[in-house]
Amino acid sequence: MAPTLNRTEQVRRELARGTVELAVLAALDEERRYGYELMAILRGAGEGASEFREGTLYPLLHRLEDAGYIAAQWETQGRAKPRKYYALTAVGREHLALLLAEWRALVVRMDALLGGSREVRT
């Protein structure tokens, strides 16, 4: 029996929980971005990402800023109102490298684990 939509959403949310920080830092690795831009990138990042909300993004951004991983800067750049841009700091880049390495190792380990057990089941 297929799981209900609700349960699928719930599972997605749980699986995504640990990855949001990595996703945000990775999105900032290419270039500095402003809040709504990050929102659009993360919401467009595939299944389950449409669950992503401002209520997740901004507290995370502020926490990363407090931790010194990202820095914010207001810029006008030919606009009437200034925009708040977030950029990765040197410490943030180190942290991202660590997260990425851990993530890749985790994926490999999980693949090996799940690959083995799936053959038994199906």
Next chain:
Amino acid sequence: MTGGPHSEERVRRFVRDVSAHLVDSPERIQGVCDELTGHLTAAAEVGELEDALERLGSAARAASTFSRDVDRPPAPLRRRFSAAVVDLVPLIAVTIVGILEVMARQGSPVIVFPPVVAVQVGEYCVSPLPLPPLCEVYPQASLHPIGLGAALVWAIPVLALIEHRSGTTPGKRMFALKTVTVGGTRVSFGMAVLRRVSLLAGPVAWIDWVPCLWGDRGRLLDRLSDTMVVDASG
């Protein structure tokens, strides 16, 4: 901006409602307003203002999203207690005078804090505490009706109003503490009153602090009013 003046007005109104829920320094609040305005303006530019507003939810919820107080550490118990002593100076003073008077009359002190609120009406003793006969057990209860009344007005509605408006009280300010909702937003006047009503319960009020004995983050009434006292230093 493609949303036009209508959405510009909506953004302005929503941001104003959100800022009303925040208790922080004017600079911090301005920072939140600017960031939120930028966010919603960017959403409106691509025709997604409705979606963004829906995701943000009510003004109170949006305020919680941008509040820096949610993650603040809970107030250390010692500082909280010291702040309470400062805030309750009038009540403590009235109690001491009461104790001295009873001592002068009976020769032995009767020490009860917070004082029992009771009024002698003819031969009856009226009190919110269902423990008769209060006026004999706690003779200080019937003393200083005006002094005690004034001290309680200060301790409950006046401090609640200050706490609602500024997010702190004189005592809490002295010890760098701040009272916010569990979402890190402004405490309503009603909830600010609720978290202080234990003072009407006489010595029974100490039950309110019992959860702190096993290291809980707050009093019973903090929990009941969905509020928390946080360390605002740093």
